[in-house]
Each structure stands twice: as C-alpha cells, then as structure tokens.
Amino acid sequence: xxxxxxxxxxxxxxxxxxxxxxxxxxxxxxxxxxxxxxxxxxxxxxxxxxxxxxxxxxxxxxxxxxxxxxxxxxxxxxxxxxxxxxxxxxxxxxxxxxxxxxxxxxxxxxxxxxxxxxxxxxxxxxxxxxxxxxxxxxxxxxxxxxxxxxxxxxxxxxxxxxxxxxxxxxxxxxxxxxxxxxxxxxxxxxxxxxxxxxxxxxxxxxxxxxxxxxxxxxxxxxxxxx
Amino acid sequence: xxxxxxxxxxxxxxxxxxxxxxxxxxxxxxxxxxxxxxxxxxxxxxxxxxxxxxxxxxxxxxxxxxxxxxxxxxxxxxxxxxxxxxxxxxxxxxxxxxxxxxxxxxxxxxxxxxxxxxxxxxxxxx
Numbered sequence: 308x309x310x311x312x313x314x315x316x317x318x319x320x321x322x323x324x325x326x327x328x329x330x331x332x333x334x335x336x337x338x339x340x341x342x343x344x345x346x347x348x349x350x351x352x353x354x355x356x357x358x359x360x361x362x363x364x365x366x367x368x369x370x371x372x373x374x375x376x377x378x379x380x381x382x383x384x385x386x387x388x389x390x391x392x393x394x395x396x397x398x399x400x401x402x403x404x405x406x407x408x409x410x411x412x413x414x415x416x417x418x419x420x421x422x423x424x425x426x427x428x429x430x431x432x433x434x435x436x437x438x439x440x441x442x443x444x445x446x447x448x449x450x451x452x453x454x455x456x457x458x459x460x461x462x463x464x465x466x467x468x469x470x471x472x473x474x475x476x477x478x479x480x481x482x483x484x485x486x487x488x489x490x491x492x493x494x495x496x497x498x499x500x501x502x503x504x505x506x507x508x509x510x511x512x513x514x515x516x517x518x519x520x521x522x523x524x525x526x527x528x529x530x531x532x533x
Numbered sequence: 534x535x536x537x538x539x540x541x542x543x544x545x546x547x548x549x550x551x552x553x554x555x556x557x558x559x560x561x562x563x564x565x566x567x568x569x570x571x572x573x574x575x576x577x578x579x580x581x582x583x584x585x586x587x588x589x590x591x592x593x594x595x596x597x598x599x600x601x602x603x604x605x606x607x608x609x610x611x612x613x614x615x616x617x618x619x620x621x622x623x624x625x626x627x628x629x630x631x632x633x634x635x636x637x638x639x640x641x642x643x644x645x646x647x648x649x650x651x652x653x654x655x656x657x658x659x
Contacts, residue, residue, distance in 0.1 A: 342647075362651035365643050376644045380651075476640065 310337035311386040313377030316394035317344040327357040329400040344373040371476035382471035390461040406461045414466040414492035418459035418499035449488040552591045
C-alpha cells in the first residue's frame with residue numbers, strides 16, 4: 308500500500324523541521340509531500356533540506372486549496388491512501404499506523420480529540436464551536452461527528468478521487484464531512500490525542516471566528532457537499 | 534395654440550433628441566468594446582439589456598408613466614430610481630459570480646503550476 312502524507316504549510320518555519328523529523332517513523336511505503344502555501348518565510352527551504360518533496364504554490368491560496376493540491380497529486384500518482392498532517396506539530400505521528408489500519412473498509416478516518424477524554428485542552432469558544440458544527444452536521448444527515456474541525460484525517464482512493472475533483476476551499480474540514488456523507492462514503496472517527504501548536508499562527512484567529520461560523524453555516528445549509 | 538404648450542413640446546423634443554444621441558453613443562461604445570474584445574459578449578448582455586430599456590423609454594416616453602401606473606407607483610420618476618437600483622444590483626451580482634468563477638480558475642491554475650514545478654524539482658532522498 309502506497310501512501311502520501313500531505314503537510315500543508317504556511318509560514319511554519321518554526322515547526323516544519325521538527326514535524327518532518329517526527330514523520331521519519333511513518334509507515335513503510337509512504338511519502339511526505341509538503342504543500343507550501345505561498346509562505347514568506349523559510350518553510351519551503353527547510354522542508355527541502357529535511358528531505359521532503361515540496362510543492363510551492365505561487366501565492367497563498369488558503370488551507371483548502373493547499374490540501375486539495377496534495378489530493379490532486381495523490382490521485383495522479385496513484386497513491387492508495389493520503390493523510391493530512393498539520394505542519395504546526397499538533398498531530399501525533401505515532402497515530403499514523405493506527406489510522407492506516409483503521410482505514411480498512413472506510414473511505415475516510417478522522418482523528419478526533421473529543422471521542423474520548425484525551426486531556427486535550429481547547430478554549431471554551433472552540434469547544435462550543437465544535438459542538439455547534441457537530442449538531443449542524445447531525446441535522447443535515449451526518450450524525451456522530453465529535454470533532455468536525457479536525458484536519459487529521461486519512462482517505463482511501465475513493466475519497467482521494469473525490470477531494471481531488473472537489474474540495475471546499477475556505478475552512479474545509481466541516482464541509483468535507485458533508486461532502487463524503489452525501490456520496491455515502493463511509494467515514495469513522497478514531498480517538499487521538501493532539502498537542503498544542505509548536506509555532507506559526509493558526510489559520511483562524513479570534514476575529515475570523517465569527518466569519519468562520521457564519522460562512523460554514525451558510526455553506527452547509529445551502530447545500531454544502533453537493 | 535398656447536405658446537407655453539408649444540414651448541413644452543419643443544423642450545420635450547430637445548430632451549428626446551439629446552437622450553437619443555446619448556443612447557446611440559452608448560450603443561456604439563458597447564459595440565466597440567465587444568468588437569475590440571475589451572468586454573466579453575456574455576458580460577455585455579446585461580449592459581445591452583440596460584441600454585434597450587433606456588432606449589425604449591426615450592423612443593416612447595409615455596411608457597414610463599404607463600408602467601408606473603400598472604405597478605401602482607404614483608410618481609413615475611420613482612420607477613426610474615427603482616429600476617436603476619435593481620439594474621445595479623443585478624450588475625453587482627453578475628460581477629460577483631464572474632469573480633467567483635475567476636477565483637476558482639486562478640486557484641486551479643496556481644495548483645497546476647505548482648504541481649508541474651514540483652515535478653520538475655526532484656525530491657531529496659527520503
């Protein structure tokens with residue numbers, strides 16, 4: 308089984324080297340692709356120096372387009388699975404093997420911080436936001452999602468083909484759940500414990516949060532996932 | 534005939550005259566923009582629609598009062614304002630749709646360019 312680990316990165320020079328070092332212990336037969344999303348810092352250079360394959364977008368397109376670039380490459384180069392892995396050090400490399408095994412019979416497996424109490428401390432607004440989107444997804448026919456905004460996910464060929472063709476560009480994680488559900492592709496969550504980011508800046512700041520809630524709600528309600 | 538009435542008819546004729554000239558100039562400008570390729574024919578449809586509406590009211594000035602009456606608008610210039618706001622909203626919506634499509638195309642283009650460039654640069658040994 309050939310796998311591709313997609314690491315979208317935007318101005319992550321503080322953490323990219325350690326993130327890639329952790330990925331040295333990845334499953335055999337898997338490759339690492341860093342999608343540099345128009346970083347202004349040394350992210351791409353450091354990633355290349357660490358031995359990763361790097362695709363550099365000419366300017367910042369946002370997390371959705373960066374991740375989709377990875378899926379397009381995974382589809383074209385015929386990978387069996389593709390895994391999204393944050394460059395900021397939040398995702399545990401040690402869980403990748405379990406994710407690959409859990410993919411059996413599933414189109415997508417999502418690492419959840421809230422499936423069991425893993426001790427992950429997130430802010431109250433973030434947690435409330437997660438609950439809100441879980442409820443919204445359930446109302447729209449996609450029940451049982453405990454961590455809708457988790458970007459730690461692995462996809463099989465079916466989901467790779469779908470995401471290479473169509474992937475939400477802004478704040479994509481929540482809408483991607485609906486995209487899979489609408490096509491009746493099986494998805495499950497797997498408990499993982501995540502760390503706090505090592506460096507860089509989150510793609511969602513406090514001011515963006517309101518816009519984020521509004522945009523995702525609108526997008527989901529008006530037929531997101533179609 | 535009453536002199537004031539004749540003056541009013543003459544004024545109306547003058548207004549129709551310069552409005553007609555303006556309309557013709559607008560049509561020529563739109564046609565030139567499309568011909569030169571500065572305005573896509575599909576985008577020009579909205580503008581030609583606006584031009585046709587204005588020209589109808591210039592050629593047939595009574596149409597405005599009739600239409601306003603039919604719509605229950607007592608003061609017919611209000612209809613002009615309403616139509617103007619509606620037309621501008623349509624143009625704005627049209628532009629937003631066009632920008633969205635262009636943005637999607639630019640994204641795909643940037644992804645393709647990055648993937649081709651990424652292929653050209655051999656990855657370091659892992």
